[in-house]
Amino acid sequence: MATHAAHAEHAHAPQAFIWKYVFSKDHKVIGIQYYVTAMLMALVAGLLAMLIRVQLAWPEKDYTWLGKIFPMGYDVGGGFGVMRPEFYAMLFTMHGTIMVFFVLSTAPVSGFGNLLIPLQVGARDMAFPFLNGLSYWTFLPGCLVILASFFVESGAAAGGWTSYPPLSALKGAVPGSGTGQTMWIIGMVFFIASFTMGGLNFVTTILNLRTKGLSMFRLPLTMWAMFLVAILGLLAFPALVAACIMLVFDRHYGTSFFIPAQIALNNVPLLTQAGTPLHQGGSPLLWQHLFWFLGHPEVYILMLPALGFTSDILSTFSRRPIFGYKSMVLAMCGIGFLSFIVWGHHMFVSGMSPYLGMAFAVGTILIAVPSAVKVFNWLATLYRSRIRFTTPMLWAMGVISLFISGGLSGVWLAQAGPDIHLHDTMFVAAHFHLIMAGAALFGVFGATAYWFPKMFGRLMSEPLGKVHFWFTFITYYGTFFPMHYIGIAGHMRRIYDPYQYEFLKPLQPINELITMSALILGASQIIFFVNFFWSAFKGKKAGENPWEANGLEWTTQSPPPHGNWPGEIPEVHRWPYEYSNPDAPRDHVMQHEPAGAAAGH
Amino acid sequence: MTARTLEQSPVHHQGADVPPAGPGAGDGGSGGGGGILADPARLGLWLFLGTITMLFIGFTSAYIARRASAGWGGELTPPPLLWVNTLLLLASSVTVEGARRRLRRWQPGVAAWLGATGALGLLFVAGQVAVWRSLVARGVLLAASAHNSFFYLLTGLHVVHLLGALVWFLVVLAKARRLRYTPGQDGLGLFATFWHFLGGLWVYLFLLLFVF
Numbered sequence: 043m044a045t046h047a048a049h050a051e052h053a054h055a056p057q058a059f060i061w062k063y064v065f066s067k068d069h070k071v072i073g074i075q076y077y078v079t080a081m082l083m084a085l086v087a088g089l090l091a092m093l094i095r096v097q098l099a100w101p102e103k104d105y106t107w108l109g110k111i112f113p114m115g116y117d118v119g120g121g122f123g124v125m126r127p128e129f130y131a132m133l134f135t136m137h138g139t140i141m142v143f144f145v146l147s148t149a150p151v152s153g154f155g156n157l158l159i160p161l162q163v164g165a166r167d168m169a170f171p172f173l174n175g176l177s178y179w180t181f182l183p184g185c186l187v188i189l190a191s192f193f194v195e196s197g198a199a200a201g202g203w204t205s206y207p208p209l210s211a212l213k214g215a216v217p218g219s220g221t222g223q224t225m226w227i228i229g230m231v232f233f234i235a236s237f238t239m240g241g242l243n244f245v246t247t248i249l250n251l252r253t254k255g256l257s258m259f260r261l262p263l264t265m266w267a268m269f270l271v272a273i274l275g276l277l278a279f280p281a282l283v284a285a286c287i288m289l290v291f292d293r294h295y296g297t298s299f300f301i302p303a304q305i306a307l308n309n310v311p312l313l314t315q316a317g318t319p320l321h322q323g324g325s326p327l328l329w330q331h332l333f334w335f336l337g338h339p340e341v342y343i344l345m346l347p348a349l350g351f352t353s354d355i356l357s358t359f360s361r362r363p364i365f366g367y368k369s370m371v372l373a374m375c376g377i378g379f380l381s382f383i384v385w386g387h388h389m390f391v392s393g394m395s396p397y398l399g400m401a402f403a404v405g406t407i408l409i410a411v412p413s414a415v416k417v418f419n420w421l422a423t424l425y426r427s428r429i430r431f432t433t434p435m436l437w438a439m440g441v442i443s444l445f446i447s448g449g450l451s452g453v454w455l456a457q458a459g460p461d462i463h464l465h466d467t468m469f470v471a472a473h474f475h476l477i478m479a480g481a482a483l484f485g486v487f488g489a490t491a492y493w494f495p496k497m498f499g500r501l502m503s504e505p506l507g508k509v510h511f512w513f514t515f516i517t518y519y520g521t522f523f524p525m526h527y528i529g530i531a532g533h534m535r536r537i538y539d540p541y542q543y544e545f546l547k548p549l550q551p552i553n554e555l556i557t558m559s560a561l562i563l564g565a566s567q568i569i570f571f572v573n574f575f576w577s578a579f580k581g582k583k584a585g586e587n588p589w590e591a592n593g594l595e596w597t598t599q600s601p602p603p604h605g606n607w608p609g610e611i612p613e614v615h616r617w618p619y620e621y622s623n624p625d626a627p628r629d630h631v632m633q634h635e636p637a638g639a640a641a642g643h
Numbered sequence: 644m645t646a647r648t649l650e651q652s653p654v655h656h657q658g659a660d661v662p663p664a665g666p667g668a669g670d671g672g673s674g675g676g677g678g679i680l681a682d683p684a685r686l687g688l689w690l691f692l693g694t695i696t697m698l699f700i701g702f703t704s705a706y707i708a709r710r711a712s713a714g715w716g717g718e719l720t721p722p723p724l725l726w727v728n729t730l731l732l733l734a735s736s737v738t739v740e741g742a743r744r745r746l747r748r749w750q751p752g753v754a755a756w757l758g759a760t761g762a763l764g765l766l767f768v769a770g771q772v773a774v775w776r777s778l779v780a781r782g783v784l785l786a787a788s789a790h791n792s793f794f795y796l797l798t799g800l801h802v803v804h805l806l807g808a809l810v811w812f813l814v815v816l817a818k819a820r821r822l823r824y825t826p827g828q829d830g831l832g833l834f835a836t837f838w839h840f841l842g843g844l845w846v847y848l849f850l851l852l853f854v855f
């Protein structure tokens with residue numbers, strides 16, 4: 043019965059526009075929906091970053107014109123406009139939240155994961171297509187709620203992307219702690235629900251629906267990354283759900299999970315009518331533990347896909363088998379495992395036993411080992427290879443660069459001693475923008491250029507892609523590298539006007555430099571959007587396998603039809619990294635070519 | 644689950660005319676892997692149970708951490724009705740197994756045993772609501788102590804999960820009544836797994852809240 047239904051469904055792909063492109067159950071459509079939505083969210087979060095940067099460079103300038111666009115954000119009086127501090131807090135909170143969850147957990151994982159998993163494992167669709175469609179339509183309301191929170195009267199959430207109590211727990215703490223924080227929680231719950239549905243699909247599809255001959259150790263590294271990311275998400279996000287539920291109770295039903303007794307709101311202690319403390323014994327630290335139990339795996343949810351893309355792209359364009367495949371897999375598993383036991387490194391200054399701090403520090407530094415394994419493997423893959431400098435390859439090498447420079451500062455921050463000095467300074471902002479934001483972002487750009495044919499059947503423009511890369515690469519470092527210095531000099535993060543402190547005044551020229559770089563960085567992204575839309579409609583037709591790559595996704599049309607392969611699903615005879623095998627007739631042998639092809643018979 | 648039907652992995656190719664491996668089928672699996680790996684729906688369910696488990700592990704760690712500080716309370720003892728509810732829920736696990744066994748042997752009475760399961764589940768929910776109401780009437784309020792807060796929070800969350808299971812139950816019941824299940828198919832078995840899980844979760848929460 044099942045097989046009959048299969049053929050029927052396969053033959054009759056939905057025809058009506060709404061079922062084909064809107065409420066689709068086809069993984070490719072869903073992947074593109076996720077991707078496009080995430081990139082639009084990136085636009086919003088990027089604009090917020092521009093506002094942040096402009097403010098940090100020139101807080102004393104007249105912003106009457108911005109006050110007209112954001113009436114709640116600026117105090118305009120007597121012909122002079124200045125940013126309100128609480129608006130700045132909303133800016134970085136929403137910038138961080140949107141970037142981390144709605145852009146860089148979404149575009150690589152839900153976007154490329156959905157697009158690529160069935161294509162790379164040789165399946166006609168994900169294991170649960172309906173759940174897959176549902177997950178996108180759960181994600182979208184989350185986005186809308188998050189965006190809408192800017193327009194409620196008291197403004198968006200302002201407690202940082204980490205939403206620490208008491209700012210997030212007391213509705214009256216700052217303007218954003220009211221409706222804005224509530225909407226933050228609702229948006230996050232939608233996001234987590236959709237991510238969970240996706241995770242169930244990812245793991246099941248990768249474990250269950252691999253085509254004949256495709257053992258786990260023949261999977262492209264991108265698939266390993268998706269597999270691990272899904273597991274991380276399934277295991278880590280529930281902690282944040284638990285925390286959010288308790289937060290809602292604290293906010294609305296007067297419980298004391300996170301709110302301690304000694305707390306004052308606007309300098310008035312919170313007391314009952316009898317004069318006893320309104321709350322008792324709650325612990326803001328409890329939130330921090332639960333949040334970071336998710337938060338640290340979350341940064342690897344952002345990073346692992348980029349590491350997977352990088353490996354695959356690197357191998358294709360250096361025409362070399364990826365060096366140390368099994369050690370790559372092990373390294374990713376190791377990173378995934380360690381990511382669950384190091385969350386305390388975000389809390390060195392929050393108050394914890396020094397012995398515990400030591401344990402967290404050691405665990406964190408241990409992550410450097412698998413990370414270094416990956417870097418050396420990449421370098422060994424590149425070593426003395428004939429590199430084809432295509433756009434995806436440039437992005438992949440950019441990821442490696444950012445992974446190294448961001449990783450080095452991570453080793454500093456991993457130790458409690460230096461971290462006490464550097465915590466909550468711009469040094470941290472520099473670190474995580476390089477390694478997490480940067481590597482993930484570059485990974486997405488690389489993957490976009492690489493797999494664009496499987497999205498739209500066309501290639502992206504190479505000249506535009508390269509211009510976009512070089513502008514982004516240079517200004518990305520220009521923006522975030524100097525932040526290390528001002529951070530060491532004591533420039534704290536999350537501050538709307540650093541120059542209220544005498545000792546930070548000399549740093550203004552560096553901040554101006556950073557902002558100029560950031561503005562160019564922001565503007566360069568226009569190139570990407572132009573390239574994306576132009577190429578989607580007018581780009582060069584790609585053909586099945588434009589990059590001469592080996593994976594299963596390159597054995598079918600671009601874009602693949604409904605059901606992915608017009609005929610039988612190919613069988614797999616080897617791993618996807620068979621490049622420059624001297625015994626083979628061509629310089630690459632695809633995964634589905636039978637044994638004879640490799641031996642050159 | 645028709646959800647699975649698009650794919651043609653070797654696992655299913657070889658078993659194309661064998662029904663997916665359910666507990667009764669026990670074909671040991673061929674190709675890519677047997678047992679849970681042969682049945683996407685079952686694997687998906689187990690993964691889902693894993694995330695729910697993590698959710699309650701999160702609450703458990705919060706519970707343990709929070710218990711050490713002020714305002715814990717802790718004088719709350721289980722109301723007698725809670726024991727009755729526990730028995731109801733455990734009994735419903737037995738009845739759902741009864742339904743499964745009859746289906747497996749292709750005997751009549753599947754729907755009746757299922758009906759009993761649903762009724763017991765509903766009674767449990769009603770019983771929990773009654774417990775809350777009596778406690779509130781006695782002045783045991785949510786925000787009065789952290790122990791109270793956890794009690795309402797965890798029992799409430801469990802009931803929410805159970806209500807979700809009851810929605811699924813309606814689907815299962817409808818399919819069983821229209822004889823949509825054949826002995827080899829395991830939609831009922833999946834539901835039973837989830838139902839047992841919720842029973843086990845309840846016992847765990849009971850122990851956590853009142854014994855440990």
Ligand code: HEM
Nearest residue numbers: 088091134135138141142202203204471479535536537560
């Ligand atoms: C367009 C380029 C970007 C610029 C110019 C930029 C700029 C900034 C700046 C200056 C801050 C610090 C604000 C402060 O602490 O006062 C910040 C915070 C942050 N950014 Fe970015 N950012 C960019 C892209 C990204 C991306 C791609 C991510 C993705 C993960 C990201 C994630 C974050 C996070 C998580 C925070 C911390 C928010 C908080 O403190 O709660 N940023 N960004």
Ligand SMILES: [Cu+2]
Nearest residue numbers: 338385387388
């Ligand atoms: Cu971390």
